[in-house]
Amino acid sequence: MNVCDLAVGGIAGLQPYVPGKPIEELQRQYGVKDVVKLASNESPIGPSQAAQAAIAKAIRDLTRYPDGNGFALKQVLAEKYQVEAGQITLGNGSNDVLELIARCFVSPEDEVIFSQHAFAVYPLVTQAIGATQVEVPATAFSHDLQAMQRAVTSKTKLIFIANPNNPTGTYLSGEQIYAFLQMIPDNVIVVLDEAYVEYGENEFNSIDWLQDFPNLIICRTFSKAYGLAGLRVGFALSHTDIADLLNRLRQPFNVNHFAMSAAIAALGDEDYLQRARQVNAQGMQQFMDGLTAMGLSYIPSRANFICVDVATDAADVYENMLRQGVIVRPIASYGLPNHLRISIGLQHENQRCLDALATSLNNEND
Numbered sequence: 180m181n182v183c184d185l186a187v188g189g190i191a192g193l194q195p196y197v198p199g200k201p202i203e204e205l206q207r208q209y210g211v212k213d214v215v216k217l218a219s220n221e222s223p224i225g226p227s228q229a230a231q232a233a234i235a236k237a238i239r240d241l242t243r244y245p246d247g248n249g250f251a252l253k254q255v256l257a258e259k260y261q262v263e264a265g266q267i268t269l270g271n272g273s274n275d276v277l278e279l280i281a282r283c284f285v286s287p288e289d290e291v292i293f294s295q296h297a298f299a300v301y302p303l304v305t306q307a308i309g310a311t312q313v314e315v316p317a318t319a320f321s322h323d324l325q326a327m328q329r330a331v332t333s334k335t336k337l338i339f340i341a342n343p344n345n346p347t348g349t350y351l352s353g354e355q356i357y358a359f360l361q362m363i364p365d366n367v368i369v370v371l372d373e374a375y376v377e378y379g380e381n382e383f384n385s386i387d388w389l390q391d392f393p394n395l396i397i398c399r400t401f402s403k404a405y406g407l408a409g410l411r412v413g414f415a416l417s418h419t420d421i422a423d424l425l426n427r428l429r430q431p432f433n434v435n436h437f438a439m440s441a442a443i444a445a446l447g448d449e450d451y452l453q454r455a456r457q458v459n460a461q462g463m464q465q466f467m468d469g470l471t472a473m474g475l476s477y478i479p480s481r482a483n484f485i486c487v488d489v490a491t492d493a494a495d496v497y498e499n500m501l502r503q504g505v506i507v508r509p510i511a512s513y514g515l516p517n518h519l520r521i522s523i524g525l526q527h528e529n530q531r532c533l534d535a536l537a538t539s540l541n542n543e544n545d
């Protein structure tokens with residue numbers, strides 16, 4: 180007997196999510212010091228002082244379970260986003276919420292729609308359930324919303340949209356998404372994953388749409404612009420009925436005490452957010468200029484990373500950059516074998532990365 184045959188749904192067929200290479204692993208592997216990691220879309224500016232102070236204060240409560248309802252964090256989020264606390268579902272990162280949504284609404288007979296080149300967790304959670312993955316071809320590296328709408332059938336239960344999308348950084352306008360939502364039947368759940376929304380100019384507020392669309396779920400995270408990836412905290416905003424279902428399903432203490440304390444502090448640290456946005460905008464410009472000077476094309480990005488077409492097998496370029504102590508992200512698994520995804524870092528990190536990229540491309544051409 181093969182125990183793998185005992186696993187439910189599509190678990191035996193799962194390919195585990197591959198995270199960016201950890202700095203320590205590269206140090207061990209190649210003996211390089213002074214590693215620059217621009218591979219996981221993390222904040223390059225270190226955590227907010229306010230968040231650090233909140234964690235220091237929270238240490239004294241370590242013997243206690245965290246507040247299972249996340250009351251204090253939900254209050255602050257409700258105030259900030261002008262929603263009811265009952266519309267919020269907290270998660271151990273927004274990944275947790277994405278998985279909860281799939282488990283809550285999708286059964287093996289159902290179909291789940293997402294775009295080609297979209298965030299890897301959407302196929303992963305769908306596969307785990309054993310449901311049918313409907314991957315809709317992208318247009319110019321972005322979601323083709325019309326084609327996604329045409330892909331809806333009587334079996335469609337859930338649609339994932341990432342805006343901006345990871346790994347491409349592409350962005351859909353408010354009008355495009357609103358028009359899409361109007362076309363989707365209300366028995367299909369639409370997840371609008373806005374993990375990188377804080378880096379944009381906020382031309383529209385998707386939260387306003389929750390009143391119009393009871394089937395809409397908006398996911399956000401503290402991992403990116405708020406700089407708390409290591410703590411794991413994210414959330415969903417939705418109709419109270421959906422939040423009620425998700426809150427029944429989630430583990431009682433899925434978000435830890437440090438994460439909630441730091442998230443509350445981070446929400447109040449407007450200066451940190453501004454600095455994160457500013458450093459990102461400057462670094463993005465630095466990369467766009469540097470890549471253009473090297474004659475490389477890139478996908479215009481609204482997030483904290485940029486996807487560059489290295490016009491050759493990106494796996495080799497990635498390896499070569501690793502040996503120079505720079506970790507970026509190859510994205511062949513996203514159907515982009517000639518692209519590298521580079522997270523925006525501090526100015527000197529970005530320069531190291533551009534230099535390493537130039538060196539490895541020169542080596543390729545020798």
Ligand SMILES: Cc1ncc(COP(=O)(O)O)c(C=O)c1O
Nearest residue numbers: 272273274298345374400402413
């Ligand atoms: C589009 C998108 N959604 C969700 C996440 C999950 O973030 P977290 O679980 O850290 O909140 C990520 C992380 O990279 C992402 O790129």
